[in-house]
Amino acid sequence: MRPIEFRAQNINGAWVFGNFNILKEKLGNVTVGNVTAGSYISNSAGAPFAYKVRPETVSQFTGLTDENGKKIFEGDIVEIDVHDHLDGNVIKGKVIFLEGAWLVTDSGSFAISLWSEINEIEVIGNIHENPELLEVAE
Template sequence: MNREIKFRGKSVLNDEWIYGDLVHRTNSPKTISPVQINGIGIKEDTVGQFTGLFDKNGKEIFEGDIIKGFDITVEVWYSEDNACFIAEMKEPQNDMVDILGGYDTARMEIIGNIYDHPELIKEE
């Protein structure tokens, strides 16, 4: 089974989400974004990788997505230390961090992402 590797990021031109192959050009001119998806300059801090998982609506789950289900809301991110995608709950009195693959994401729903909807993650 092949794992699909793709990324998303916000365009430097119009703030729209771009999906596809990621290229990081170390020798690009200062006038061109060094991070590109499908040849389009991307805001580097918005780049997220597809986790390989889908929500209950069949939507692809990316790093930075906020998903909800089973009375919890979690933020998805990649852990360099553990080399896996993480689901982190950021609600008062419950700061749980767990491996995303341990969740039944097919019964959860993407409700936004940390870039467009940071208010969806409650912080103390």
């Protein structure tokens, strides 16, 4: 069974990892730090060790690591050596979750199962910090 883990940028721009929770309203009369409604990533201890995060940066761990041992998250940009598939090409794509499977896609022209390429894949960035990595050279 794969571990459930999330990552997101906190409101200061730093990446944090752990459990994800959306707080829709203040927790009654309980005051723990500056806890307000919003999206949070916390460690296993939970509040007060939770970080308010930018909801658009929340991504889930796929349960897989790349060839260097780096965890692969939804929204990562990866390079895949597809020498056995497409004449020795290296392709770039974004990790997505679609219809129950983790896929790598290059904006729609192809999609390949993340599981099938696990030994030949490297995380090179993510869509939040490195969107230019997915731009097509003209």
